[in-house]
Amino acid sequence: xxxxxxxxxxxxxxxxxxxxxxxxxxxxxxxxxxxxxxxxxxxxxxxxxxxxxxxxxxxxxxxxxxxxxxxxxxxxxxxxxxxxxxxxxxxxxxxxxxxxxxxxxxxxxxxxxxxxxxxxxxxxxxxxxxxxxxxxxxxxxxxxxxxxxxxxxxxxxxxxxxxxxxxxxxxxxxxxxxxxxxxxxxxxxxxxxxxxxxxxxxxxxxxxxxxxxxxxxxxxxxxxxxxxxxxxxxxxxxxxxxxxxxxxxxxxxxxxxxxxxxxxxxxxxxxxxxxxxxxxxxxxxxxxxxxxxxxxxxxxxxxxxxxxxxxxxxxxxxxxxxxxxxxxxxxxxxxxxxxxxxxxxxxxxxxxxxxxxxxxxxxxxxxxxxxxxxxxxxxxxxxxxxxxxxxxxxxxxxxxxxxxxxx
Amino acid sequence: xxxxxxxxxxxxxxxxxxxxxxxxxxxxxxxxxxxxxxxxxxxxxxxxxxxxxxxxxxxxxxxxxxxxxxxxxxxxxxxxxxxxxxxxxxxxxxxxxxxxxxxxxxxxxxxxxxxxxxxxxxxxxxxxxxxxxxxxxxxxxxxxxxxxxxxxxxxxxxxxxxxxxxxxxxxxxxxxxxxxxxxxxxxxxxxxxxxxxxxxxxxxxxxxxxxxxxxxxxxxxxxxxxxxxxxxxxxxxxxxxxxxxxxxxxxxxxxxxxxxxxxxxxxxxxxxxxxxxxxxxxxxxxxxxxxxxxxxxxxxxxxxxxxxxxxxxxxxxxxxxxxxxxxxxxxxxxxxxxxxxxxxxxxxxxxxxxxxxxxxxxxxxxxxxxxxxxxxxxxxxxxxxxxxxxxxxxxxxxxxxxxxxxx
Numbered sequence: 001x002x003x004x005x006x007x008x009x010x011x012x013x014x015x016x017x018x019x020x021x022x023x024x025x026x027x028x029x030x031x032x033x034x035x036x037x038x039x040x041x042x043x044x045x046x047x048x049x050x051x052x053x054x055x056x057x058x059x060x061x062x063x064x065x066x067x068x069x070x071x072x073x074x075x076x077x078x079x080x081x082x083x084x085x086x087x088x089x090x091x092x093x094x095x096x097x098x099x100x101x102x103x104x105x106x107x108x109x110x111x112x113x114x115x116x117x118x119x120x121x122x123x124x125x126x127x128x129x130x131x132x133x134x135x136x137x138x139x140x141x142x143x144x145x146x147x148x149x150x151x152x153x154x155x156x157x158x159x160x161x162x163x164x165x166x167x168x169x170x171x172x173x174x175x176x177x178x179x180x181x182x183x184x185x186x187x188x189x190x191x192x193x194x195x196x197x198x199x200x201x202x203x204x205x206x207x208x209x210x211x212x213x214x215x216x217x218x219x220x221x222x223x224x225x226x227x228x229x230x231x232x233x234x235x236x237x238x239x240x241x242x243x244x245x246x247x248x249x250x251x252x253x254x255x256x257x258x259x260x261x262x263x264x265x266x267x268x269x270x271x272x273x274x275x276x277x278x279x280x281x282x283x284x285x286x287x288x289x290x291x292x293x294x295x296x297x298x299x300x301x302x303x304x305x306x307x308x309x310x311x312x313x314x315x316x317x318x319x320x321x322x323x324x325x326x327x328x329x330x331x332x333x334x335x336x337x338x339x340x341x342x343x344x345x346x347x348x349x350x351x352x353x354x355x356x357x358x359x360x361x362x363x364x365x366x367x368x369x370x371x372x373x374x375x376x377x378x379x380x381x382x383x384x385x386x387x388x389x390x391x392x393x394x395x396x397x398x399x400x401x402x403x404x405x406x407x
Numbered sequence: 408x409x410x411x412x413x414x415x416x417x418x419x420x421x422x423x424x425x426x427x428x429x430x431x432x433x434x435x436x437x438x439x440x441x442x443x444x445x446x447x448x449x450x451x452x453x454x455x456x457x458x459x460x461x462x463x464x465x466x467x468x469x470x471x472x473x474x475x476x477x478x479x480x481x482x483x484x485x486x487x488x489x490x491x492x493x494x495x496x497x498x499x500x501x502x503x504x505x506x507x508x509x510x511x512x513x514x515x516x517x518x519x520x521x522x523x524x525x526x527x528x529x530x531x532x533x534x535x536x537x538x539x540x541x542x543x544x545x546x547x548x549x550x551x552x553x554x555x556x557x558x559x560x561x562x563x564x565x566x567x568x569x570x571x572x573x574x575x576x577x578x579x580x581x582x583x584x585x586x587x588x589x590x591x592x593x594x595x596x597x598x599x600x601x602x603x604x605x606x607x608x609x610x611x612x613x614x615x616x617x618x619x620x621x622x623x624x625x626x627x628x629x630x631x632x633x634x635x636x637x638x639x640x641x642x643x644x645x646x647x648x649x650x651x652x653x654x655x656x657x658x659x660x661x662x663x664x665x666x667x668x669x670x671x672x673x674x675x676x677x678x679x680x681x682x683x684x685x686x687x688x689x690x691x692x693x694x695x696x697x698x699x700x701x702x703x704x705x706x707x708x709x710x711x712x713x714x715x716x717x718x719x720x721x722x723x724x725x726x727x728x729x730x731x732x733x734x735x736x737x738x739x740x741x742x743x744x745x746x747x748x749x750x751x752x753x754x755x756x757x758x759x760x761x762x763x764x765x766x767x768x769x770x771x772x773x774x775x776x777x778x779x780x781x782x783x784x785x786x787x788x789x790x791x792x793x794x795x796x797x798x799x800x801x802x803x804x805x806x807x808x809x810x811x812x813x814x
Binding site for chain 2: 067086098
């Protein structure tokens with residue numbers, strides 16, 4: 001008898017009909033002889049409604065009370081799903097964050113799970129019940145309700161799977177798995193049957209929005225096999241697991257892109273120690289996430305510094321950087337908010353050379369200029385003009401031969 | 408420094424604007440030098456929405472899971488009100504049922520409060536905070552979420568006032584207090600400045616829907632002074648307190664009515680021991696509330712038995728009574744669903760005679776036939792034809808001189 005944790009997102013539980021459909025899936029897994037713990041999100045749209053109420057009341061909303069309000073979305077779903085299961089003759093019980101309990105730190109709205117007690121869940125599984133747990137919520141050491149931040153339900157599911165030493169964690173969503181790239185851009189994009197945690201982390205952080213990054217980190221840390229699959233079909237999805245030999249054969253697993261990028265260049269900066277810290281310290285202090293940084297070679301004691309930030313943070317970043325530019329004697333600050341980032345990701349890059357140059361060549365052949373480059377062990381990212389994004393994705397998908405049938 | 412518990416119902420917190428208005432009232436009470444604990448209901452309409460969701464999912468809904476779902480309504484309001492207070496510069500904290508904790512038995516959807524711990528509330532009051540608590544919800548001894556049943560927020564407020572030994576419990580609603588009768592029927596109806604717990608209990612159970620009966624029982628038991636008043640005006644409302652000498656001077660405090668009545672007569676019933684039990688046992692077993700029972704004098708070993716039930720329960724009552732009628736050899740069962748009950752209530756009746764006959768005479772003078780009569784120490788109720796309800800109420804209000812200025 002296996003123990004399976006299943007997580008269903010907001011669109012999967014978006015109506016009472018859909019919750020009944022989820023219940024039938026859960027029951028089938030249970031009828032197949034598995035113990036099942038289900039993690040659910042709020043019904044689609046509910047969290048936004050609750051956030052709106054909070055924003056109407058206080059700007060910004062008090063974090064502790066915000067969590068009290070928004071955690072109700074998941075609480076409604078767990079009760080409804082437990083009822084749906086009972087209607088089908090499958091005994092079930094909902095357990096709220098404080099009842100499990102799911103312990104977190106006290107960083108409201110962005111809490112991190114510290115410990116999950118498993119005794120009460122095991123007792124209920126032993127009694128033949130399906131246990132339904134709200135995603136996204138927990139309780140801190142003094143009994144305050146906390147939430148994990150948007151998308152935190154994936155993390156709840158993986159953390160529960162780890163705490164229960166579950167055999168697998170199934171993440172149900174509205175797509176069939178992880179694809180080699182966005183099928184809206186490349187119709188021949190292929191579902192990836194198996195991908196490593198590290199690749200998935202690169203894919204997630206580079207713009208593939210299927211899985212929350214923290215949940216993958218958690219899964220990697222505790223070695224929880226994830227199965228990302230569709231709520232609405234029976235087909236196998238994508239397994240996210242430890243790296244194995246098969247994976248190393250695949251040089252490039254996927255092509256990702258991010259259009260939410262903007263570029264800032266500070267020209268003619270004196271090239272001396274401490275300048276970078278002077279610029280990037282205050283930006284980090286404002287919680288702006290700087291992605292790439294490039295510094296040209298120094299000419300006569302001066303250099304140019306270019307970095308990227310999320311497009312939505314550009315105005316704020318400029319407000320911080322402009323006085324610093326004046327102070328350090330930079331000649332000019334130039335911005336460009338029509339840039340995008342395309343990346344190739346693959347574990348196999350570790351053992352294969354020439355991948356980056358193949359990427360640069362493919363882009364060059366289409367006349368796409370590369371403005372910035374950054375690399376890691378398992379990815380290469382290029383910043384390009386935004387208008388070429390789709391073209392670049394298609395070209396790279398082709399160049400690395402990612403189309404065709406699922407292996 | 409006094410300690411005040413304030414309770415605001417669903418219409419008082421029906422929108423974000425209204426919640427802000429409530430916050431300003433709370434703050435004013437606090438600024439006047441009082442410690443304040445606030446109990447709130449769900450925003451108007453929310454509980455119905457949640458109940459609908461439950462009914463769509465399971466019929467009847469599982470009681471434990473029903474409580475998990477419907478208790479979210481109040482949880483949203485406490486968070487929003489705490490935020491509204493903070494926005495106004497008044498520190499505040501919400502405490503859910505399990506955080507206080509408010510202990511109840513395990514009768515889901517109709518739980519009764521057994522014990523309220525007051526340490527956490529006192530700690531927060533001492534820290535200068537307003538404490539906001541959800542009405543209607545609690546937690547049982549094994550940590551399950553429970554609700555007290557519709558209207559339970561009044562009971563939560565009174566129980567909290569008792570547990571905290573509060574100086575008073577203010578029940579805010581959309582009317583200005585308790586009236587001598589329904590102002591929609593008698594425009595000269597007068598607000599009652601002070602009324603005893605016992606009178607209020609009779610008024611509440613006879614159809615005046617301002618206060619939940621159980622909350623008044625609780626207030627009486629723990630001698631908590633209640634102040635029923637309007638959220639939207641500053642005027643004093645009605646105090647519900649222990650009986651005092653002033654009250655004994657008032658013979659009749661109010662006239663109430665209930666149109667939700669139906670009458671069942673079982674004719675030609677053998678007059679022997681055990682017959683009543685045979686009929687009313689099964690009716691009680693079906694949770695149908697029999698109000699009045701009248702049995703005529705026996706003629707030749709047979710009698711007629713008449714009783715009233717809520718109109719909505721008539722069909723179900725008949726379904727139960729018909730086979731029993733056959734079994735015991737009754738000749739016929741006659742029903743009448745066009746009856747109503749009018750009542751006069753007053754502590755002063757204890758020490759004044761002739762009140763009932765004055766009532767009968769007033770009704771007779773208008774040609775209103777009395778079908779059934781029941782009396783207690785402090786009330787007289789008559790069942791009449793439904794179409795005379797408004798006329799009867801006006802006549803009685805006049806006969807007992809209830810109109811005019813508030814004393």
